[in-house]
Amino acid sequence: MKYISTRGQAPELTFEDAMLTGLARDGGLYVPAEIPTMSKDEIAALAGLSYEEVAFRVMRPFLGDCFTDEEFRGIIARAYDGFGHAARAPLVQLAPNHFLLELFHGPTLAFKDFAMQLIGQLFETALKRRGESVTIVGATSGDTGSAAIQAFGGLDAVNVFILYPHGRVSEVQRRQMTTPTDANVHALAVDGDFDDCQAALKDMFNDFDFRDEVKLAGVNSINFARVLAQVVYYFTSAVSLGAPERKVSFTVPTGNFGDIFAGFIAKQMGLPIDQLVVATNQNDILHRCLSGQGYHKGETIPSISPSMDIQVSSNFERALFYAYGQDGAAVAQLMDELKTGGFEVSQGAMEALQEHYVSGRCSEEETSATIKSERAASGELLCPHSAIGVKVANEQRDAAVPMVTLATAHPAKFPAAVEEASGIHPPLPPRMADLYDRSERVTRIANDLTTLETHIRKHIAH
Numbered sequence: 001m002k003y004i005s006t007r008g009q010a011p012e013l014t015f016e017d018a019m020l021t022g023l024a025r026d027g028g029l030y031v032p033a034e035i036p037t038m039s040k041d042e043i044a045a046l047a048g049l050s051y052e053e054v055a056f057r058v059m060r061p062f063l064g065d066c067f068t069d070e071e072f073r074g075i076i077a078r079a080y081d082g083f084g085h086a087a088r089a090p091l092v093q094l095a096p097n098h099f100l101l102e103l104f105h106g107p108t109l110a111f112k113d114f115a116m117q118l119i120g121q122l123f124e125t126a127l128k129r130r131g132e133s134v135t136i137v138g139a140t141s142g143d144t145g146s147a148a149i150q151a152f153g154g155l156d157a158v159n160v161f162i163l164y165p166h167g168r169v170s171e172v173q174r175r176q177m178t179t180p181t182d183a184n185v186h187a188l189a190v191d192g193d194f195d196d197c198q199a200a201l202k203d204m205f206n207d208f209d210f211r212d213e214v215k216l217a218g219v220n221s222i223n224f225a226r227v228l229a230q231v232v233y234y235f236t237s238a239v240s241l242g243a244p245e246r247k248v249s250f251t252v253p254t255g256n257f258g259d260i261f262a263g264f265i266a267k268q269m270g271l272p273i274d275q276l277v278v279a280t281n282q283n284d285i286l287h288r289c290l291s292g293q294g295y296h297k298g299e300t301i302p303s304i305s306p307s308m309d310i311q312v313s314s315n316f317e318r319a320l321f322y323a324y325g326q327d328g329a330a331v332a333q334l335m336d337e338l339k340t341g342g343f344e345v346s347q348g349a350m351e352a353l354q355e356h357y358v359s360g361r362c363s364e365e366e367t368s369a370t371i372k373s374e375r376a377a378s379g380e381l382l383c384p385h386s387a388i389g390v391k392v393a394n395e396q397r398d399a400a401v402p403m404v405t406l407a408t409a410h411p412a413k414f415p416a417a418v419e420e421a422s423g424i425h426p427p428l429p430p431r432m433a434d435l436y437d438r439s440e441r442v443t444r445i446a447n448d449l450t451t452l453e454t455h456i457r458k459h460i461a462h
């Protein structure tokens with residue numbers, strides 16, 4: 001099993017090397033050279049299995065011979081052991097044929113834990129075997145950072161630096177990043193927005209001297225292992241609703257396009273997915289693009305769903321790669337045009353995108369109204385991101401096909417917005433009830449590559 005870059009100019013790597021490499025050296029993202037498939041019988045056989053067993057069967061073919069079966073089973077078991085729900089990703093019914101997939105029962109209360117807990121264990125196993133260490137730098141709009149700090153905090157072979165946009169994450173998200181006491185994790189509050197943080201991260205990967213000196217690694221969804229772990233819950237939920245005999249649709253609150261792209265991978269593997277619905281907030285570049293208006297950056301407007309305040313959606317590059325028939329040169333050209341503002345999608349590629357994805361947008365008012373109305377209708381208290389999913393799903397869905405909307409975070413991560421909309425203050429789970437009492441450790445830092453790299457070098461050394 002080999003991994004290739006979306007820009008076609010980087011060396012082909014094994015799963016483990018691609019995982020430890022992060023961004024490809026040509027600036028692209030790694031994808032499997034061929035997507036493994038599962039037969040109808042293999043999918044049907046997943047019914048009734050534990051989340052961990054489904055995870056093993058779905059992900060195993062992507063790993064090649066990098067990990068033994070025994071190693072991989074142990075990794076999966078440890079990854080999901082700390083989840084607060086026996087089903088890991090339970091489905092609840094909102095309305096006839098509309099279901100919510102609760103992805104917020106992990107240690108930091110967001111879907112990121114599904115992948116981050118797994119890759120924490122994968123990194124630890126691989127690095128120990130190799131006798132190597134790495135420097136992880138991550139960019140976050142709030143949830144990736146807290147999940148990474150939780151998963152990698154205290155591990156011997158990694159230093160972790162998380163760049164988050166100063167003043168643009170919720171207080172719970174910030175505290176989850178700034179209160180852990182492990183000496184190997186560092187929260188950096190960058191003067192800028194999430195796109196600035198993600199651009200700085202990619203610039204570090206493209207600065208080969210720095211990259212090689214600090215042994216840079218990435219745990220954002222630029223890392224295919226992150227996406228792979230998220231494929232699993234498409235299978236568990238679809239199978240519990242009757243797949244492979246029955247088609248199932250999914251609506252995904254979307255920002256960096258990693259979660260919905262995991263749905264695309266599940267579909268390519270053979271899972272009978274009808275619609276994959278991209279739900280955006282007011283930062284709706286993806287919705288505009290999928291509606292045929294080209295991909296053009298605008299200003300990021302802060303919203304009550306801050307984790308989705310994104311303009312440059314990293315994994316959209318992977319979607320474009322497949323839409324352009326795996327033409328790395330065409331993707332490289334589009335990404336060059338993006339540096340100066342945006343690009344148009346060719347007619348053929350647009351048709352290919354629209355074959356797989358539909359989209360919708362949700363305004364701030366509609367987000368709040370959905371939190372309120374869904375609480376009244378089904379009793380479910382949604383976080384703002386999940387509310388965006390529910391609103392767009394209701395607009396797009398075919399009543400005859402089961403729709404699964406992904407609930408990507410716990411409402412307690414965004415208490416102000418949820419309380420304002422519903423009048424209900426969502427409490428933090430007991431295990432983190434003292435979050436507001438813990439002291440914070442954070443460095444405020446300029447959005448400047450040299451400053452960031454200097455800071456990282458200095459703190460690795462110490």
Ligand SMILES: Cc1ncc(COP(=O)(O)O)c(C=O)c1O
Binds near residue numbers: 110256257260
């Ligand atoms: C709570 C929440 N919902 C949705 C998203 C969007 O997911 P993706 O970036 O994979 O599109 C994010 C951030 O990525 C998030 O943190």
Ligand SMILES: N[C@@H](CCOP(=O)(O)O)C(=O)O
Binds near residue numbers: 221256
């Ligand atoms: N919403 C994300 C943004 C980064 O996404 P990733 O999937 O590429 O890590 C966040 O919470 O940080």
